[in-house]
Amino acid sequence: MVEVNRTNNQKQVIEMHDVSWRRDGKTVLNAIDWQVAEGENWALFGLNGSGKTTLLNMLNGYIWPTTGTVSVLGHKYGEVDVREMRKSIGWVSSSLQQKLHGSEKVQNLVVSGKFASIGLYEKPTSEDFDRAEMLMHQLRCGHLLDRTYQTCSQGEQQKLLIARALMAQPKLLILDEAANGLDFISKEGLLDSIQELALDREAPHMIYVTHHTEEIVPPFTKTLLLRRGEVFMQGDTTEMFSGEILTDFFEMSVDVSWRNGRAWLSKK
Numbered sequence: 001m002v003e004v005n006r007t008n009n010q011k012q013v014i015e016m017h018d019v020s021w022r023r024d025g026k027t028v029l030n031a032i033d034w035q036v037a038e039g040e041n042w043a044l045f046g047l048n049g050s051g052k053t054t055l056l057n058m059l060n061g062y063i064w065p066t067t068g069t070v071s072v073l074g075h076k077y078g079e080v081d082v083r084e085m086r087k088s089i090g091w092v093s094s095s096l097q098q099k100l101h102g103s104e105k106v107q108n109l110v111v112s113g114k115f116a117s118i119g120l121y122e123k124p125t126s127e128d129f130d131r132a133e134m135l136m137h138q139l140r141c142g143h144l145l146d147r148t149y150q151t152c153s154q155g156e157q158q159k160l161l162i163a164r165a166l167m168a169q170p171k172l173l174i175l176d177e178a179a180n181g182l183d184f185i186s187k188e189g190l191l192d193s194i195q196e197l198a199l200d201r202e203a204p205h206m207i208y209v210t211h212h213t214e215e216i217v218p219p220f221t222k223t224l225l226l227r228r229g230e231v232f233m234q235g236d237t238t239e240m241f242s243g244e245i246l247t248d249f250f251e252m253s254v255d256v257s258w259r260n261g262r263a264w265l266s267k268k
């Protein structure tokens, strides 16, 4: 497991300096500067095609910047084994959902997160099963323990995937469009669980990736607005989500109303 290196790179969870990524004559990411300090939870907000997935692929070491530097947990990419780094990064995305075996018992599916395997091939300890159960309770899905994954609702499956990611005790947890496709009740249930998790002092640093402002719960105090592969603006979430800034961002007149610490958008 990679530890945060506090001597070389003090208290930075993510550092991107002047990062660009070009493919097929297209600049997908351009001049990205982004620092995530220890203790911060960030939202990464952008419309379809703004470059969010590309940026996450870079954080996970699946692609390399064309120019610029990327450091995660104090380790500069290019000088560290990215496969080792990935053990410290949990990435919950819908593409993972498609790879999992639906007939797997939920308990095994969560435990398999410790080994980063699809399916359970290594022998877990009884402590592993206890931890899986504890995490499932923390995410309010403890009652699913004996079910198979395919019998769980989409909202329940998302919670299970988060519990699975936490089994590996990551230092950084990326929730990539976690609430996509969920109905109102399931979405609110998931967001409650994410909020509780983010407030837990033992929890990893979290990045919540979305194109819906109202999904960003209060513990995500920082937001990066990504537009057409560039940082449009970044800072405190409460400042980023003003009518004025988002009207510029969307190039469309919008109003923002804040309820329960979340920003709700409407077209003017």
Ligand SMILES: Nc1ncnc2c1ncn2[C@@H]1O[C@H](COP(=O)(O)OP(=O)(O)OP(=O)(O)O)[C@@H](O)[C@H]1O
Residues within 6 Å of the ligand: 023, 024, 026, 028, 046, 047, 048, 049, 050, 051, 052, 053, 054, 055, 211
């Ligand atoms: N390998 C590639 N080669 C060429 N263009 C690419 C490549 N990967 C991504 N792109 C383009 O880069 C842009 C950003 O894509 P990306 O998937 O990162 O956006 P996104 O913000 O995650 O979008 P969404 O919210 O729809 O998932 C898109 O226009 C996409 O077509």
